[in-house]
Amino acid sequence: MIEAVGLTKRYGAKTAVYNLSFQVRPGTVTGFLGPNGSGKSTTMRMILGLDRPTSGQVTIGGHPYRQLPNAPRQVGALLDAKAVHGGRSARSHLLSLAQLAGIPARRVDEVLGVVGLQSVAKKRSKGFSLGMGQRLGIAAALLGDPQVLLFDEPVNGLDPEGILWVRNLMKALAAEGRTVFVSSHLMSEMALTAEHLIVIGRGQLMADMSVKDFISANSADFARVRTPETEPAQREKLLSVLAEAGGQVLSEPDGALRVTGLPLPRISDLAHGADVRLWELSPHQASLEEAYMRLTQGAVDYRSTDDQKAGLMQQPPPGHLPPPQQPVIPEVPQQGWYAPPPPGQNPYADGPGRPPAAAPPAPGTPAQAPAAGPPLPQAPPPPQVQPAPQTPPQPAAAPADFRKNEDPR
Ligand SMILES: Nc1ncnc2c1ncn2[C@@H]1O[C@H](COP(=O)(O)OP(=O)(O)OP(=O)(O)O)[C@@H](O)[C@H]1O
Structure with missing residues (x-):
């Protein structure tokens, strides 16, 4: 030793x-x-x-x-x-x-x-x-x-x-x-x-x-969540219920959502409750x-x-979902x-x-x-x-x- x-x-x-x-x-x-x-x-x-x-x-x-x-x-x-x-x-x-x-x-x-x-x-x-x-x-x-x-x-x-x-x-x-x-x-x-x-x-x-x-x-750990690309309203609806439930949401480059702070079953239940169809819900480590x-x-x-x-040494963009009147989701920092x-x-x-x-x-x-x-x-x-x-x-x-x-x- x-x-x-x-x-x-x-x-x-x-x-x-x-x-x-x-x-x-x-x-x-x-x-x-x-x-x-x-x-x-x-x-x-x-x-x-x-x-x-x-x-x-x-x-x-x-x-x-x-x-x-x-x-x-x-x-x-x-x-x-x-x-x-x-x-x-x-x-x-x-x-x-x-x-x-x-x-x-x-x-x-x-x-x-x-x-x-x-x-x-x-x-x-x-x-x-x-x-x-x-x-x-x-x-x-x-x-x-x-x-x-x-x-x-x-x-x-x-x-x-x-x-x-x-x-x-x-x-x-x-x-x-x-x-x-x-x-x-x-x-x-x-x-x-x-x-x-x-x-x-x-x-x-x-x-x-x-x-x-x-x-x-x-x-x-985080979850990747994807809604049908052809239905942006579904994505918006999901964003709002996830944020209300205390999740932090970022946007992935491919349009998927990256969610932290909520377990997968809860995300699934929230989507179901909001009548939102999911094309992807996967755990990531x-x-x-x-x-x-x-x-x-x-x-x-x-x-x-x-x-x-x-600016990579600067303060990162906030990870919070922006207020509802600004439907802009921060993107995942790439590198x-x-x-x-x-x-x-x-x-x-x-x-x-x-x-x-x-x-x-x-x-x-x-x-x-x-x-x-x-x-x-x-x-x-x-x-x-x-x-x-x-x-x-x-x-x-x-x-x-x-x-x-x-x-x-
Ligand atoms: N003989 C020396 N005289 C003065 N400074 C030294 C000496 N050896 C190392 N240092 C300094 O001590 C610090 C640690 O160096 P060290 O080589 O142990 O780091 P390291 O983690 O092995 O780095 P690297 O991953 O780049 O190999 C550095 O700032 C280095 O410049």
Whole structure:
């Protein structure tokens, strides 16, 4: 198990990680999420003893990494796949790592097989593609057959077959009882790989819960309702009864209505009572990406100027049904803006420009919040709308150049 307690890291005036406490347990894949610059790599480097915490501590199996006996056999990590001597072949790179850690040479050939690089084992790694480099980095992490594994963006540069392979590998490693901690920006992939999530924003903990709980805590389910297109009066009638019953209604691009705040049977009863025929009444649940975007939208440090020009950081359009004399239904925001999580869930909802509410600093530590980034967007109102759900794409099992062998373990 990995355990961080009050972990803080400052680089001069910059606070990269602040008062972070969490546990990563064996037997499940734990995803590590956060916007760019939120402190994921810094946290991983501290776990691996590559950076010294300013305060707090992080241990693996109860010991700081540097005090672990024969650490490479207990902990494997992929932090930067490019950190390889380009003049060396894949095999000699792994052999040198194995020799340093007292790992037998035959394990090198085993892991080359596991990651599917046997056919290029003697090629210099400087000619490797991004995906091949990732596979070599994963091979290095697996070399000591460790119980604890950390992967920073392991699917970066991999093709669909490679992504599917990494997903299955992570799950298989966790199923063997290992501790697997993996960061990624690919939400759809994380939804398929991880069972538990640790989410940070500007160096602080924002969520530590199962993927399922994370989605339900940070999204509101909604119903899509459609009336006959040829009968606009039916739509208007339905709008009015839904609003009277306390539902919040938005218009979908295809003319359907997106309703929150009313359960499906109630919507059905209301339509029936108003003598409105329905062509569609379907339940929808948010994706992990949507829930993540809602939670972290106030903690993003880097945004495209195009987004800002397009007003995507501005207050969203109101999610309420307009007054009856103005039969205009607000449209579902299409991109770049996500309704906020339920009240009390988002530490960034306190107000613009303020750092997230933090737990009291560790004893002896001056109460200092992470260095302020650009001003935070205005805290949006409580959730009344839902962006369109996105179905995670299933990577196709495409043929690959570098086929893996079955892990002989
Ligand atoms: N050695 C360093 N010196 C100064 N600042 C640093 C150093 N390393 C990281 N930082 C800063 O700390 C913050 C967190 O960086 P970190 O790389 O940990 O974020 P991250 O979540 O891994 O980002 P990304 O998703 O973009 O990889 C950033 O603002 C970064 O600029």
